[in-house]
Amino acid sequence: MEHLYEMLKQVDGYIYPNEIELHWGILIVIYPYITGLVAGAFILASLERVFKIKVLRPTYHLALLTALAFLIVAILPLVSHLGHPFRAYEIMTTPHLQSAMAIFGFVYLWYLMVVLLLEIWFDYRRDLVLWAEQSTGLKRRLYKILTLGVTDLSPKTIAWDEKLGFIITVVGIPSAFLLHGYVGFIFGSIKANPWWSSVLMPVIFLLSAMVSGIAMVMFLYMIVSKFRKVKIDMACLDEIGKFLFMVLILDFTLESLDQVHRIYEAEESFEILHMLVNGKLYITLFIMQGLVGTIIPLLILGFFRIHLPKEKIRKPLYLLTGLMVLVGVFFMRWNVVIGGQLFSKSFLGFTNFKLGMIGAEGYLMAIFWLVLPFCILSFFLWLVPPWKKHAEAELSE
Numbered sequence: 001m002e003h004l005y006e007m008l009k010q011v012d013g014y015i016y017p018n019e020i021e022l023h024w025g026i027l028i029v030i031y032p033y034i035t036g037l038v039a040g041a042f043i044l045a046s047l048e049r050v051f052k053i054k055v056l057r058p059t060y061h062l063a064l065l066t067a068l069a070f071l072i073v074a075i076l077p078l079v080s081h082l083g084h085p086f087r088a089y090e091i092m093t094t095p096h097l098q099s100a101m102a103i104f105g106f107v108y109l110w111y112l113m114v115v116l117l118l119e120i121w122f123d124y125r126r127d128l129v130l131w132a133e134q135s136t137g138l139k140r141r142l143y144k145i146l147t148l149g150v151t152d153l154s155p156k157t158i159a160w161d162e163k164l165g166f167i168i169t170v171v172g173i174p175s176a177f178l179l180h181g182y183v184g185f186i187f188g189s190i191k192a193n194p195w196w197s198s199v200l201m202p203v204i205f206l207l208s209a210m211v212s213g214i215a216m217v218m219f220l221y222m223i224v225s226k227f228r229k230v231k232i233d234m235a236c237l238d239e240i241g242k243f244l245f246m247v248l249i250l251d252f253t254l255e256s257l258d259q260v261h262r263i264y265e266a267e268e269s270f271e272i273l274h275m276l277v278n279g280k281l282y283i284t285l286f287i288m289q290g291l292v293g294t295i296i297p298l299l300i301l302g303f304f305r306i307h308l309p310k311e312k313i314r315k316p317l318y319l320l321t322g323l324m325v326l327v328g329v330f331f332m333r334w335n336v337v338i339g340g341q342l343f344s345k346s347f348l349g350f351t352n353f354k355l356g357m358i359g360a361e362g363y364l365m366a367i368f369w370l371v372l373p374f375c376i377l378s379f380f381l382w383l384v385p386p387w388k389k390h391a392e393a394e395l396s397e
Contacts, residue, residue, distance in 0.1 A: 013349030020351050022341045025361040027077040030369050032183045032205065033333045034074045037373075039180040039206070040213010041067040042116065042172060047243070049169045058236045061386030062224065063217045064123070068116050069377035075108055077369045080360060100186050111179050115172040122165035125150060126158055127389050142383060180209040187336060194269035195276070195340040200258045207251040212329040214244045219322035220377075222315065228387070234311055237318055238304070245301035248325070252294050272347040280350060281339045284331045293328010297321045 010020060045063035048056040079088040096102035129151045132143035184205025187196045198204075218240045225232045262273065277285055300321050304314065343350050356362040 010352040011349060012351075013344075014346060015344035015349035015351055016346065019341075019344050022338065022351070022353050024337055024341060025081075025353075026355055026363060026366045027081040027361060027369070029330070029333045029337045030077045030366055031074065032180070032337070033212070033330050034070050034077070034369070034373065035183050036180050036205065036209030036212045036329065036333075037216050038067045038071045038074055038111075038213070039176040039209040040211065040215075041070070041217050042176045042213070043210055044214050044217050044240070044243070046169050046173050046176075049166065050173065053239065055235050055239045058233045059217050059221050059240065061123070061389065062221055063213075064116070064120050065380045065384070065386070066217055066220060066377055067213075068120060069380060070373040071108075071112055071116060072376055073369060073373045076372075077366075080365065080369070100189065104182055104186065107175075107179055107182055111172075111175050115168060115175050119165055119168045119172060121146075121148075122161045122168065124384055124389070125161055126153060127384070129153055139383070177206060181206045187340075192345065193340050194267065195273060195343075196336065198258055198262075200254060200261075204251070204254055204258060207247060207254055208329050208332055210247045211244065211251050211325055214240060214247065215322040215325035215329075218244065218318060219326065222319050222322075224381070230387075232315065234314070237314070238308070241301055241304060241318055241321070244321075244325070245298070245305065248294065248298055248301065252298065269347055272343050276339060276343055276350070280342050280352075281335055285335050285339070288331040289328050289335060292324050293331060297325050297328070 041063045044056070045060050045067070047053045048060045075088075079085045082088055091102050091105040094102070125147065128143050128147045130153075132140055132147060132151075135143060181202040184202035187205075188198055188201030190196045218237065221237070221240075222232060262270065300317055304317075308314070309317075338353055341351075342353060357364055359365070
């Protein structure tokens with residue numbers, strides 16, 4: 001009885017007994033968040049490779065390595081959430097075309113093994129061969145392994161590396177859209193939940209992914225440059241800020257359109273959703289996602305389009321903007337995943353969600369999965385540093 005009383009204290013109004021405890025917690029929030037960073041970072045890299053926006057060259061390889069580091073971790077929060085994590089590989093080895101998550105496993109493997117790894121390998125192959133000759137010890141052995149035995153440095157072979165890398169990047173653009181758009185599809189296709197069931201959900205997830213990925217690369221570029229004590233390319237930073245501003249406008253517009261459509265349609269779930277956003281989600285939706293993650297960054301980046309302040313003013317504002325956008329997109333994922341489970345399917349009551357500290361669904365585990373990609377990225381930057389890659393002018397010699 002005491003346990004039942006404690007559970008009922010979490011309930012406001014009438015709610016079904018099996019809806020008191022949320023089935024999806026913080027790990028399912030992190031899963032689409034990290035996946036979105038992957039897609040956004042890759043799309044930013046493709047602007048330089050495919051669309052020849054050369055001013056973005058300083059962040060091209062950093063964006064690719066960032067996408068790879070986060071992609072390696074992207075599926076691990078899901079595995080951690082499973083009751084039988086050691087069987088997780090079956091989702092990617094057993095075809096099941098009627099399962100949305102099983103199909104995502106194939107999308108994930110395609111993007112990791114075929115697109116991202118191959119593009120980075122073709123891009124770094126020449127340098128790996130040269131570094132294997134110049135290095136000693138552990139690095140030398142690692143570089144030799146990574147060359148996969150292909151050590152030909154003839155101009156014809158290098159030209160083929162460039163051509164194949166370009167083709168893979170072109171294929172990777174729709175693959176990146178598919179990767180995170182499919183995450184939005186998984187939520188948007190759940191018809192029983194009016195907070196999730198929207199045809200705009202895949203597009204909203206995709207645009208917010210682009211926003212977060214661009215913001216992450218901008219943030220990392222400034223941090224890495226600071227640690228290396230090198231001058232930041234302000235032309236590159238301004239260009240990233242311009243693209244971030246444009247995508248942020250599209251994301252804000254589409255999310256506003258989705259809310260206007262819900263208000264105009266005013267289905268039977270409208271009253272409970274109105275109470276949800278003005279009650280339990282007020283801080284995370286209006287303050288963290290809306291004000292901190294969208295409105296303030298739009299005002300800062302919009303001001304830069306009207307008047308460009310001095311470099312010493314722009315740098316901290318770009319850093320702050322990137323951080324605020326990342327926080328805002330995280331809370332967007334929180335509002336979707338957690339918010340969609342806080343109200344009863346009867347539309348008559350709410351339950352509460354309290355994030356614990358320890359355990360598989362605690363915030364310490366969440367912090368671990370968020371920190372791990374940065375550790376992997378640090379290893380990549382040590383092993384294949386973009387700033388030590390040979391210049392294109394040397395490549396033609």
